[in-house]
Amino acid sequence: MSEETKKPAGKKKLELDPRLAEYRGIWVFIEHERGTLHTVSWELLGEGRKLADKLGVPLAGVVMGEPGEDTRRFCQEAFYHGADHCYLMEDPLLKDYRNQPFTKGMTDLVNAYKPEILLLGATTLGRDLAGSVATTLKTGLTADCTELNIDVEIRSLLATRPTFGGSLLCTIQTLNYRPQMATVRPRVMAMPKRDTTRSGDITEHKLSMIESDIITKVLEFIPDQNTNKINLEYADIIVSGGKGLKKQENFQLIWELAKVLGAEVGATRPLVQSGWVEAGRQVGQTGKTVRPKLYIAAGISGAIQHRVGMDASDVIVAINNDPNAPIFDFATYGIVGNAMTILPALTEAFRRELANRRAEAVAV
Amino acid sequence: MLHIVVCIKQVPDSAQIRVHPVTNTIMRQGVPAIINPYDLYALEEALRIKDKFGGFVTVITMGPPQAENALRKALSFGADDAILVTDRAFAGADTLATSFALASAIRQIEKNMPVDMIFCGKQTIDGDTAQVGPGIAKRLNLELLTYISSITSVSAGKKEIVVQRRSEGGVQVLKTRLPCLVTMLEGSNEMRFATMPNMIRAARTTVKRWDRIAAGIEDVTKIGLKGSPTVVSKVFAPSPKTVKAEIVQTESNEPQDLVGSLLMRMFTKFPHVREELEKSATV
């Protein structure tokens, strides 16, 4: 029996206000900056595909940028990742992200083609743009969502997000306004499979602005140094430390284990605040959301604000000397003991394990 | 002289919030209210500009009567004037309705003294949306500068500002015209420790209270619950993980034995973790 037929009979299908019914289809803003695409866009297309299929409407990507190969390539990639259609706005004024032209461009697109749902990544760019566009469109916007669904009967987006520091979740709807907008946290939606057999068509739209209309100028762009760029969000193995490590010197034990494992290093907020590690390594509500295959947490209590950033990890190993630490409530494996002695032992054990493996490989 | 308006919000200290284990509702009782920590960066930046170029700092908040405490605290740090926008009609506002009310109140402030800059925090720790700042900017048709990590220069005469803005892959250096709205990034500065004379002055200052009419709002359909397109349809606790950690123990409980046992168990049950290790390990 399918989901549809199980629904209780007699519940009348609500008629959508005809003014709202004009709005159709789901859009995903394809975010890129300086030639680099933000993968949250693909995660959103994956999720958007599911929603579009439930509603029986097309899924479209919105690509805005300066004319050139990149924008065309991103449209192509959007099709591979699930889009049926792309709206493309090319203009030299869209070279760098600036609020004013992007807000105008996006607002014009929405007013011209009327999507019922518009999704953006909850990145610095996405939140800046979404907050502005929702105001110019006078519609509802739900920030930083971790789950999306549809109430098919009333064609309403169910946007779920953490609230009160992650201790609760809430579901938010925009009932009488269109489009329904949401920004979505990177790394919480699964990445869809790239399917190069897919294709779609492109609608181009002009940005009706000239440079002198735009008040804010970009003087310079200072890229983050690639050498020490932290790749926490996409790491497959992460070793993280917390206040239980007691002294900054002891954090070295985390680095040593990470080195053997080829892992990224993370930390809790108190460590970032006391300057032991860079801010970019903070995992949690006000830091990064990660979903590695293996997350090793040493001296971390597992406060909710930390937990929300990492509990989607496949396997969590927790080392804590307090058997009642909350982290043991959701870790996969727990070792009750002193991190300062367990960590070196763990480093050694992994080193040996990997050496053995390599020896076996050579022997065969 | 620059006139800077800083938007602050009083929020429950989320570190101390608990969920009622039975009813699943938020237990706010006894949870102290604080100034949204991100707003302190905005306030401090405004005070620094005032110290440097001379100026006047007005703090404003929309909230219940108790929010007066947050304003008083802002006064003690050195703000010159404080306005509490409070009215039952504001209850239940989402970000669209909040930015409408604040924008309207700021227009009223402007009637007495033109506003050069509006400062907001990056986001609040309760709403967590980062939407109110952009909302106010759009409504007042101001230049919007979000996620600002530092203010490089302000030219009061030329009415120009140069800032550094955090973006995903780097830092944008932006130049724009005043008036503008800035949302400050965390860590951009550290709030000062109020002086005793300022503490005393703050205790003596009367915080202005504006109701809907004083804030210049006639149309009640734009504020509060009525003016909010979003509705919260459900609040619930995250489904707790039912399986607790498998605690690794051995006879000796020596570190070497513990980690040995851990690896054995983990690799047996999760072979893909082992494969992952082989892929990424370097040594």
Next chain:
Amino acid sequence: MEKFDAIVVGAGPSGNAAAYTLAKAGLSVIQIERGEYPGSKNVQGAILYSDALERIIPEFRDEAPLERHIIEQRMWVLDDDSYIGTHYRSDAFNQVPYNRYTILRTQFDKWFSEKVSQAGAMVICETTVTDLIMDGQRVVGVRTDRENGDVFADIVILADGVNSLLAKKAGFHPELNPGDVALAVKEILFLPQETLESRFNVKEGEGVVIEMIGKITQGLMGTGFLYTNNESLTIGVGCMLSDFKEARIPPYLMLEMMKNHPAIKPLIEGGEMKEYTAHLIPEGGLKAMPQVYGDGWMIVGDSGMFVNAVHREGSNLAMTTGRLAAETVLELKQAGKDMSKSNLAAYRTRLDDSFVMKDLSKYKDMPGIFHANPQFFTTYPELVNNAAKTMLTVDGVDKKSKEREILKSFTSSRSLLGLMGDAYKMWRALR
């Protein structure tokens, strides 16, 4: 330079009582509290005795955040796995005005402080008084940890709690003797209202207090307590600081063991811990009391050792001493007299005339007796519990023999003379 009529250091019950009384009478008052907000640093097992507050704010019942009024008092003597005790419950306790309430200090102090502000005092938080400013022998103001932080006044009232660093620094107060202070640890355990009410057999708004002595303190001199709040329980245990030091028992462990006592565990079952706190209580009584006034200064509340350890009363003495100090100031102001030591002696007279000094002198020997006679906390609880067990076990042994067995158990643990001596000591101290 700011000059006020009075400076009150601390916003606990004593400081609030003083500041409220002074401000209400129209004096310019500045109250300085180091906590983030009044109540943020205050811990209390949380029984509020109405009388002391009623004399300051008669209408408090309608406004203050009160949890439950007490209708039942239990006193338990525990050994390792049993307890013997009395329960006193009376419907008279259910008649308004109620005599005692449970409160949560964080909320209560906040409310009290709001009253202080409304009365017109200036309440300055997050500010620590670091020093007293002297002019010769006379205190003329306080120095705080803020920039330009000196504040001046005719009178400085020290209401800064048990560890009054200020009084010590100024030499008004000797170092605390660890034998004169108790260390109490307590937890607040969350429990749904319905569960709590059925477990303690009370209706909405009604509460129970359990006072405990015996093996739960592991042989140290001290007591345990359990109070019912609206949706939570307060459970705690306190012992003399000197004993903790000697016995090397960590206080939290003592509390943990107490929570596992078979008589207590079922009462707190399922409680979710909301707060754990440790705090000192001055229990030296009259003999440990410092000089409480001098030129330009007075001491009120815990910092003056105004605590009745035997009856676990503190906040009522704190509020009363705060009020009396304020009334002394008002009287002197009215008469146009200055705040010299000789004029402030009127404070001491007021104290002597009140229940405060009367009670404290009544129990002045108590701490010493308990301290010198640890058997009150070890041997006796075991003996009385065993006695009860022997009598109540129906096993074919006749009652007469059982009585003999019980008496023997008493005399073999302690000589008859010792027993009589103990009884006399107790009688003397409590008389």
